[in-house]
Amino acid sequence: MERLTPDDGIFRDEDALRDHFPDRILERDDKLAEYQSRFKEVVRNKRPRNVFVYGPTGVGKTIGTKAVFQNLERSIEAFDYEASRFDEPSLRTVHLECKDLNTSYQVAAHLLNRLRSATNRDRVSTTGYPEGEIYRMLFEELRQVDTSHVLIALDEIDNIGGDDNILYKLPRCNNDNSAAYVDPAATKVGVVGITNDGTFRESLDPRAKSTLCDQEIHFPPYDAVELETIVEDRAAVAFHDDVLSQDVVPLTAALAAQRSGYARTALDLLYEAADNARSADDARVTENHVKTAEESIQQGAIVEEIRGLSTHGTLVAYAMLRLSEGEELPAKIDKIYAWYKQFAEQVDVDPVTSRTIHNTLNDLMVNGTVTSEEVNKGRSGGRHYEYELGCRAEILLDGLEGDSRIGPVDGRL
DNA sequence: CTTCCACAGGAAAAGCCGGGGT
DNA sequence: ACCCCGGCTTTTCCTGTGGAAG
Numbered sequence: 001m002e003r004l005t006p007d008d009g010i011f012r013d014e015d016a017l018r019d020h021f022p023d024r025i026l027e028r029d030d031k032l033a034e035y036q037s038r039f040k041e042v043v044r045n046k047r048p049r050n051v052f053v054y055g056p057t058g059v060g061k062t063i064g065t066k067a068v069f070q071n072l073e074r075s076i077e078a079f080d081y082e083a084s085r086f087d088e089p090s091l092r093t094v095h096l097e098c099k100d101l102n103t104s105y106q107v108a109a110h111l112l113n114r115l116r117s118a119t120n121r122d123r124v125s126t127t128g129y130p131e132g133e134i135y136r137m138l139f140e141e142l143r144q145v146d147t148s149h150v151l152i153a154l155d156e157i158d159n160i161g162g163d164d165n166i167l168y169k170l171p172r173c174n175n176d177n178s179a180a181y182v183d184p185a186a187t188k189v190g191v192v193g194i195t196n197d198g199t200f201r202e203s204l205d206p207r208a209k210s211t212l213c214d215q216e217i218h219f220p221p222y223d224a225v226e227l228e229t230i231v232e233d234r235a236a237v238a239f240h241d242d243v244l245s246q247d248v249v250p251l252t253a254a255l256a257a258q259r260s261g262y263a264r265t266a267l268d269l270l271y272e273a274a275d276n277a278r279s280a281d282d283a284r285v286t287e288n289h290v291k292t293a294e295e296s297i298q299q300g301a302i303v304e305e306i307r308g309l310s311t312h313g314t315l316v317a318y319a320m321l322r323l324s325e326g327e328e329l330p331a332k333i334d335k336i337y338a339w340y341k342q343f344a345e346q347v348d349v350d351p352v353t354s355r356t357i358h359n360t361l362n363d364l365m366v367n368g369t370v371t372s373e374e375v376n377k378g379r380s381g382g383r384h385y386e387y388e389l390g391c392r393a394e395i396l397l398d399g400l401e402g403d404s405r406i407g408p409v410d411g412r413l
Numbered sequence: 414c415t416t417c418c419a420c421a422g423g424a425a426a427a428g429c430c431g432g433g434g435t
Numbered sequence: 436a437c438c439c440c441g442g443c444t445t446t447t448c449c450t451g452t453g454g455a456a457g
Contacts, residue, residue: 332419332420334419353447355446358421359445374453376418377418377454378454378455379417379418379455380418380455381455382418382419382420382452382454383453384420
């Protein structure tokens with residue numbers, strides 16, 4: 001076996017494509033300006049409003065929040081309050097990841113510890129207290145914080161299962177009719193809720209919703225032009241000079257924008273393409289590398305999707321595969337359904353109705369596993385779809401391989 | 414221009430869990 | 436142990452659709 005060496009003609013620092021760049025956020029100036037403006041009360045030493053931030057992963061919600069908080073602190077530092085009619089606020093910010101905190105209780109306990117860590121006072125155990133006691137300690141701590149303002153960002157709040165207690169109590173603790181009242185004269189509290197689950201807001205308890213979602217900021221996916229700037233920026237660090245062909249970055253950005261609009265998608269794609277180029281000992285990364293990488297990523301997605309399919313979905317996929325082998329595609333749904341039904345009976349599964357299979361086929365079309373074409377033969381045939389395999393049969397086979405559910409199937413109509 | 418094919422896909426009802434509460 | 440509720444899937448029902456045939 002050949003020895004590995006650290007020499008690399010392509011990458012200067014591939015980590016630039018894999019890690020976050022915490023210090024840099026591009027193409028979000030307008031969004032961040034809008035975001036920051038929601039906190040203008042803070043620099044005026046007034047009560048902050050609560051903000052609800054939503055948008056898919058990897059579009060800058062988390063670093064954007066950190067940047068906004070940081071800039072608020074700087075804004076306060078830079079402003080000459082002595083010469084103004086405003087009192088100078090002081091700001092404490094906490095960014096809490098709720099990813100592994102599954103209950104309101106856990107969130108409250110971790111929040112309490114984060115607040116205490118600055119003053120190095122005793123941390124509390126994150127288990128064992130009565131729930132009410134944890135809240136009592138938390139709000140007591142908030143009252144005693146030595147800054148005029150506390151801004152709390154709860155990241156990935158959709159992970160807080162169970163009850164919405166903390167999401168109800170915390171955002172309204174400055175309201176004097178709140179059970180857990182924190183006098184704004186002592187501490188003004190603002191809560192930022194961050195989530196990538198678009199439906200989360202609707203699932204909130206209406207009381208929590210109205211206070212937490214007082215102000216909303218939506219982070220949309222990046223478009224191709226924005227992605228190009230981001231990829232360009234990272235590529236300058238990640239690669240040696242002149243390694244990327246002219247159109248590699250624009251193509252990467254365009255494909256990623258089409259697929260998801262996430263920065264992560266674009267960077268992964270470029271990494272994959274460049275890694276392939278390196279493995280093939282090519283001196284430069286070309287558009288072809290990008291295209292090949294995109295294709296293999298999409299095929300991987302199809303294989304993954306098929307592996308994750310329900311029993312019925314698997315049987316439909318299998319039916320499509322067999323129809324394709326028999327050169328019977330494209331086929332109408334009736335035919336696919338007939339095959340599906342036969343296989344289902346063979347493996348002793350109750351077949352679902354054709355309406356459901358109709359939906360299943362639509363699901364398979366999202367990833368391009370199958371495609372369809374509208375056919376209209378008027379009075380002699382009507383209007384319907386003809387379904388065709390959207391990927392090579394081997395890919396389907398790959399996804400179905402080893403699936404015990406279709407092991408015993410051996411049908412032919 | 415009207416009719417009519419044959420299915421697409423929306424809407425609502427029905428069925429089916431899983432998790433709490435009692 | 437039992438039941439009830441909410442959320443999700445499946446079934447049932449039915450209207451809408453575009454172009455060829457008449």
